[in-house]
Amino acid sequence: MDLGAISPTLLIASLMVAATPILLAALGEMMVEKAGVLNLGVEGMMIMGAVAGFIAAVEGGSPWLGFFTAAMAGAGMALLFGFLTQVLLSNQVATGLALTLFGLGLSALLGQGYVGIKAESLGRVDLGWLSDLPFFGRVVFGHDPIVYLSLVLVAAVWAFLRFSRAGLILRAVGESHDAAHALGYNVLRVRMMAIAFGGACAGLGGAYLSLVRVPQWTEGMTAGAGWIALAIVVFASWRAGRVLIGAYLFGGITVLQLNLQTAGARIPVELLSAAPYLVTILVLVLISSRAGRGGDAPADLGKPFHASA
Amino acid sequence: MKRRTILAGAIALGLATPAFAEDPLKVGFVYVGPIGDGGWTFQHDQGRLAVEEAFGDKVETIYQESVPEGADAERVITQMALQGADIIFTTSFGYMDATNAVAAKFPDVKFEHATGFKREHPNVSTYDARFYEGRAVIGHIAGNMTETNKIGYIASFPIPEVIQGINSAYLHAAKVNPDVEMVVSWVYTWFDPAKEADAARAMIDQGVDVIMQHTDSTAPQAAAAEANENGGRVFTFGQASDMSAFAPVPRVASIIDDWSPYYIKRVGELMDGTYEQTASWGGMPEGEVVIGEITDAVPAEVKAEALAMVEAITAGEYHPFTGPINKQDGTAWLADGEVADDGALATMDFYVEGISGDIPN
Numbered sequence: 001m002d003l004g005a006i007s008p009t010l011l012i013a014s015l016m017v018a019a020t021p022i023l024l025a026a027l028g029e030m031m032v033e034k035a036g037v038l039n040l041g042v043e044g045m046m047i048m049g050a051v052a053g054f055i056a057a058v059e060g061g062s063p064w065l066g067f068f069t070a071a072m073a074g075a076g077m078a079l080l081f082g083f084l085t086q087v088l089l090s091n092q093v094a095t096g097l098a099l100t101l102f103g104l105g106l107s108a109l110l111g112q113g114y115v116g117i118k119a120e121s122l123g124r125v126d127l128g129w130l131s132d133l134p135f136f137g138r139v140v141f142g143h144d145p146i147v148y149l150s151l152v153l154v155a156a157v158w159a160f161l162r163f164s165r166a167g168l169i170l171r172a173v174g175e176s177h178d179a180a181h182a183l184g185y186n187v188l189r190v191r192m193m194a195i196a197f198g199g200a201c202a203g204l205g206g207a208y209l210s211l212v213r214v215p216q217w218t219e220g221m222t223a224g225a226g227w228i229a230l231a232i233v234v235f236a237s238w239r240a241g242r243v244l245i246g247a248y249l250f251g252g253i254t255v256l257q258l259n260l261q262t263a264g265a266r267i268p269v270e271l272l273s274a275a276p277y278l279v280t281i282l283v284l285v286l287i288s289s290r291a292g293r294g295g296d297a298p299a300d301l302g303k304p305f306h307a308s309a
Numbered sequence: 310m311k312r313r314t315i316l317a318g319a320i321a322l323g324l325a326t327p328a329f330a331e332d333p334l335k336v337g338f339v340y341v342g343p344i345g346d347g348g349w350t351f352q353h354d355q356g357r358l359a360v361e362e363a364f365g366d367k368v369e370t371i372y373q374e375s376v377p378e379g380a381d382a383e384r385v386i387t388q389m390a391l392q393g394a395d396i397i398f399t400t401s402f403g404y405m406d407a408t409n410a411v412a413a414k415f416p417d418v419k420f421e422h423a424t425g426f427k428r429e430h431p432n433v434s435t436y437d438a439r440f441y442e443g444r445a446v447i448g449h450i451a452g453n454m455t456e457t458n459k460i461g462y463i464a465s466f467p468i469p470e471v472i473q474g475i476n477s478a479y480l481h482a483a484k485v486n487p488d489v490e491m492v493v494s495w496v497y498t499w500f501d502p503a504k505e506a507d508a509a510r511a512m513i514d515q516g517v518d519v520i521m522q523h524t525d526s527t528a529p530q531a532a533a534a535e536a537n538e539n540g541g542r543v544f545t546f547g548q549a550s551d552m553s554a555f556a557p558v559p560r561v562a563s564i565i566d567d568w569s570p571y572y573i574k575r576v577g578e579l580m581d582g583t584y585e586q587t588a589s590w591g592g593m594p595e596g597e598v599v600i601g602e603i604t605d606a607v608p609a610e611v612k613a614e615a616l617a618m619v620e621a622i623t624a625g626e627y628h629p630f631t632g633p634i635n636k637q638d639g640t641a642w643l644a645d646g647e648v649a650d651d652g653a654l655a656t657m658d659f660y661v662e663g664i665s666g667d668i669p670n
Contacts, residue, residue, distance in 0.1 A: 005516065007514060007515075011514075014507070014510055018507055021503070104375075108343060112345070116555075209502075214503060214506045215531055216502075216528065218345065218346060218502045220345075220500070221502040221526070222503075223498070223503065223504070224501075254504070255507055255511065258494055258507055259514070261493070261494040262461070262492050262512050264665060264666055266667075268667075268669060269669040273496075
């Protein structure tokens with residue numbers, strides 16, 4: 001065993017890259033669920049973001065165009081879900097699952113001509129002497145812009161839900177849509193905006209997979225990342241900070257276990273492979289139980305609402 | 310009036326046609342990944358297309374992509390049998406029990422399971438390809454190409470097929486470069502581009518400069534290409550499919566699975582009535598394992614040696630598992646000149662001497 005071969009600097013740097021797609025998707029889904037909507041279509045929105053972002057980056061020659069298109073594609077998928085569940089009042093669980101299947105199929109169709117080619121990737125930001133610092137240069141100042149964007153989004157979502165009037169309205173809609181409606185808030189509009197935001201985040205996460213983390217387009221490339229994002233929202237008990245912890249734990253242990261295997265650590269591989277799931281769930285359950293209160297789920301999560309009721 | 314005549318005619322025709330006559334033979338395929346994976350499933354689908362081309366109107370093919378190994382597989386295979394498939398190819402190791410379970414319920418349907426070993430019913434055949442023959446050739450190239458003496462192997466599941474590959478690659482790399490170290494990373498998936506890319510990156514970060522994969526996506530190739538753009542020197546090999554999009558570097562050669570000869574043979578046998586239950590294990594001689602173009606990144610003499618090895622294996626003059634070979638713990642496995650028999654290979658569950666680490670159960 002040669003643990004010295006694992007460089008903590010590279011480990012932390014690749015941990016952040018591995019965690020960013022699920023972080024973005026989970027953050028978006030948290031916002032949607034805070035507004036009282038359960039969208040199980042995260043996987044479908046992610047993969048649509050992955051393919052749309054990849055196509056746009058190839059055709060337009062710019063990864064930024066790719067990320068923008070991905071966010072739009074994710075939001076578009078989400079609004080389709082929103083229209084079906086909020087306006088036509090279809091079942092949210094079934095519609096979300098259908099959205100995933102639809103996204104997987106449509107993305108495979110759209111991506112037909114894009115298998116095996118390269119898109120312009122995002123470079124790391126160069127912060128001059130800061131990026132040259134030992135350790136901190138790579139870990140703190142040596143990432144691509146989307147990693148920073150995802151961290152800024154975590155802080156922004158936290159502040160939005162906690163301090164802003166709009167955030168309070170969104171939470172009110174999620175806790176009791178009838179009360180919010182009675183107070184004169186437009187439940188439908190708030191939810192649609194939250195759904196679109198969630199879709200855009202999932203799309204960004206997907207594009208991060210196809211443009212940075214892998215980077216290429218392959219059918220079905222999200223391979224379940226959307227479901228992990230959904231699980232992280234629950235175990236993070238709908239809090240932005242814990243979503244960050246959950247995503248980084250999951251991404252971190254995934255990368256760590258691969259590094260440990262490569263270094264020849266004498267730990268059973270089965271244990272290593274299961275570790276990301278086990279540790280993430282365990283840690284998040286522990287921190288939410290220490291807070292001493294259960295039932296963090298928005299009270300009206302997944303319940304249909306019609307203004308006539 | 311006219312429509313009714315046609316209808317009546319059609320019914321008459323339907324009644325007149327005996328059940329066994331000119332229906333096209335329905336051939337079903339169950340895939341573990343998407344066809345667009347650029348690897349394993351893509352190659353099986355190429356085989357399906359070859360069957361269509363070979364038999365034209367006489368066959369009808371149906372397929373189902375991305376079928377998870379497990380309970381879902383049984384449902385999908387049953388569905389296919391109910392749809393009237395005459396022969397069903399289930400193309401992943403994990404479909405083994407599902408295939409046999411469905412075969413018990415449909416004795417008139419032929420089942421062909423790839424890479425497995427269970428034939429519990431007379432209508433179940435198994436087929437596999439001797440990928441280890443290809444691994445021997447790329448192992449030889451890898452041993453010559455590495456400068457850090459660390460060869461990475463992204464392994465999927467600890468099953469005999471994968472373990473044969475690791476052993477064969479290591480034996481032939483160590484033959485030309487005794488200092489070589491085999492770094493095996495088990496990812497427990499056939500297809501997860503993100504995880505495969507992470508595994509490749511972890512290897513590159515730790516100084517591995519030649520990466521082999523036993524997973525189906527091109528993600529490790531992309532990760533290596535990215536490392537090379539940032540000043541790295543990493544080589545890879547196409548797996549299952551040629552993956553030529555990544556040539557000439559990082560992809561310097563590839564092992565291509567060509568299932569077309571087998572699929573055409575079996576479907577043809579079923580048509581002319583010579584079909585029998587088999588356990589087929591074709592390799593280079595049968596054209597089922599092919600080495601893709603070796604690029605100029607490989608020195609000319611290494612390329613010549615590799616091609617000579619392909620020729621020797623194809624001609625049946627050389628077997629990649631020829632003794633003396635010891636097991637990992639130092640006990641003798643094959644004596645000098647002794648060749649491994651198929652039974653021992655098909656159940657291989659040990660590393661050969663020189664590879665460190667344990668095989669997970």
